[in-house]
Amino acid sequence: MSSFSFLNNTKFVKLFKNSLWLLFDYVFRLIAGYFVSIWLAREIGPENFGIYNFALANIAILVTLSMVGLQGLGIHLLVEKRENEAKNLGTLFFIRISAAIFLYTLLLLFCLIFEIKSIKIQLTLLMGLKVFFSSFNVIEFYFDAIIQARYKVIARTLSYTIRTVLLVGFIVYNLPLIYLGGIVVFEEIIAVVGSIYFYYKKSNISIFSWKRDIKLMQRVLLDAWPLVISSAGIIIYLKVDQVMIVQMVSSEAGGYYAVASKITELFNFLPPLIITSVFPILIEAKKRSQANYEFKLKNLLRLLILTSLIICLSVTLLSKYIILYTYGEQYVEAHEILKIHIWTLYFSYIGVVLSRWLIIERFTQASLVRNLLGLTINVVLNFLLIPIYGAIGAAVTSIISLAFAVVIFAFYSKKTLGFLQILISSLNILDIHRDLKR
Numbered sequence: 001m002s003s004f005s006f007l008n009n010t011k012f013v014k015l016f017k018n019s020l021w022l023l024f025d026y027v028f029r030l031i032a033g034y035f036v037s038i039w040l041a042r043e044i045g046p047e048n049f050g051i052y053n054f055a056l057a058n059i060a061i062l063v064t065l066s067m068v069g070l071q072g073l074g075i076h077l078l079v080e081k082r083e084n085e086a087k088n089l090g091t092l093f094f095i096r097i098s099a100a101i102f103l104y105t106l107l108l109l110f111c112l113i114f115e116i117k118s119i120k121i122q123l124t125l126l127m128g129l130k131v132f133f134s135s136f137n138v139i140e141f142y143f144d145a146i147i148q149a150r151y152k153v154i155a156r157t158l159s160y161t162i163r164t165v166l167l168v169g170f171i172v173y174n175l176p177l178i179y180l181g182g183i184v185v186f187e188e189i190i191a192v193v194g195s196i197y198f199y200y201k202k203s204n205i206s207i208f209s210w211k212r213d214i215k216l217m218q219r220v221l222l223d224a225w226p227l228v229i230s231s232a233g234i235i236i237y238l239k240v241d242q243v244m245i246v247q248m249v250s251s252e253a254g255g256y257y258a259v260a261s262k263i264t265e266l267f268n269f270l271p272p273l274i275i276t277s278v279f280p281i282l283i284e285a286k287k288r289s290q291a292n293y294e295f296k297l298k299n300l301l302r303l304l305i306l307t308s309l310i311i312c313l314s315v316t317l318l319s320k321y322i323i324l325y326t327y328g329e330q331y332v333e334a335h336e337i338l339k340i341h342i343w344t345l346y347f348s349y350i351g352v353v354l355s356r357w358l359i360i361e362r363f364t365q366a367s368l369v370r371n372l373l374g375l376t377i378n379v380v381l382n383f384l385l386i387p388i389y390g391a392i393g394a395a396v397t398s399i400i401s402l403a404f405a406v407v408i409f410a411f412y413s414k415k416t417l418g419f420l421q422i423l424i425s426s427l428n429i430l431d432i433h434r435d436l437k438r
Contacts, residue, residue: 050254069227155194
């Protein structure tokens with residue numbers, strides 16, 4: 001019975017329940033979001049769906065930049081110095097709202113230079129108001145710090161449910177596209193109101209009692225700047241192709257690409273799901289034996305590579321039927337993009353292992369180089385290929401840039417070359433045969 005005593009540990013139970021709430025949030029959003037997205041895409045058509053995703057991509061970049069890399073640092077600060085909660089949250093909020101004002105002003109100026117009367121610009125500006133309300137997300141750092149995710153999950157689930165109902169209403173009543181911007185902003189408002197309510201209920205502290213500390217703000221920003229560059233690089237890398245296709249080709253092409261990328265994204269949950277369970281085992285193996293550590297790492301790579309190949313081959317062969325039976329005949333052109341875009345999973349799955357390897361090897365500063373390398377290749381190739389090949393060019397670019405972020409990045413240093421050697425060994429038939437005999 002003693003081997004199961006950890007189950008009675010209060011902290012373990014708390015962590016387990018917290019994880020279940022986060023898992024529920026992820027699954028709920030994935031299922032509800034995907035099916036409503038399909039319905040919306042079918043109803044509004046490729047052109048409007050392209051405009052909608054163009055605006056969403058821009059706002060995803062805006063909100064990520066406004067976070068100023070604070071998520072991990074914010075939680076760490078709140079755990080470490082709980083006695084200064086009002087000052088810490090006030091300082092974090094001041095940083096976020098200042099960034100929001102600055103970034104939205106830039107967005108406004110940028111849009112004024114271009115077509116202010118264009119629906120895609122109007123939709124982007126309306127959705128952009130979300131950045132101000134998202135500044136209150138520092139409250140979610142508080143819930144993470146006290147391991148009480150259920151409060152933020154309840155608030156987010158409520159707001160997401162209301163958003164889903166409003167989207168159904170938008171579809172049923174065939175409302176103008178601009179209403180979608182209002183729905184995005186309203187969802188954030190509901191989430192913020194819910195978070196503020198639960199924060200006050202849990203802490204008995206009003207947000208009006210928050211105070212900012214200039215010295216603390218300077219210290220936080222000094223620690224945050226590498227994370228800002230890294231997170232900005234990741235989100236721009238993920239969303240820039242959607243923006244560039246709409247700007248350089250057409251909104252319709254953007255709609256086709258959005259559909260293909262959404263299907264690919266459906267399979268992105270697998271590596272984190274597997275690695276979350278395996279990660280502690282890899283850390284323990286590293287402490288005990290380098291050979292055993294590399295053996296486990298190679299097997300993990302083989303599992304993920306094999307999984308990605310099965311998915312990629314299946315989707316490539318069935319791409320036309322997948323598009324027809326989900327998004328309908330009006331999106332049938334997207335199947336040519338999907339055939340190519342799905343192969344990003346191959347390097348993406350390897351990339352997830354690489355990112356965890358960098359953490360275990362205490363070489364996380366190299367992640368910044370890796371992200372910037374991928375982003376640079378992505379943007380440059382998009383500029384070259386999108387005008388010639390359209391959305392298919394963007395799909396090819398995604399594969400090449402991900403390959404660069406894994407293979408070419410490995411030549412960054414002698415240390416990163418070690419990962420490339422492990423990767424090559426994991427693919428070597430003779431090594432596979434030898435490892436199977438172990």
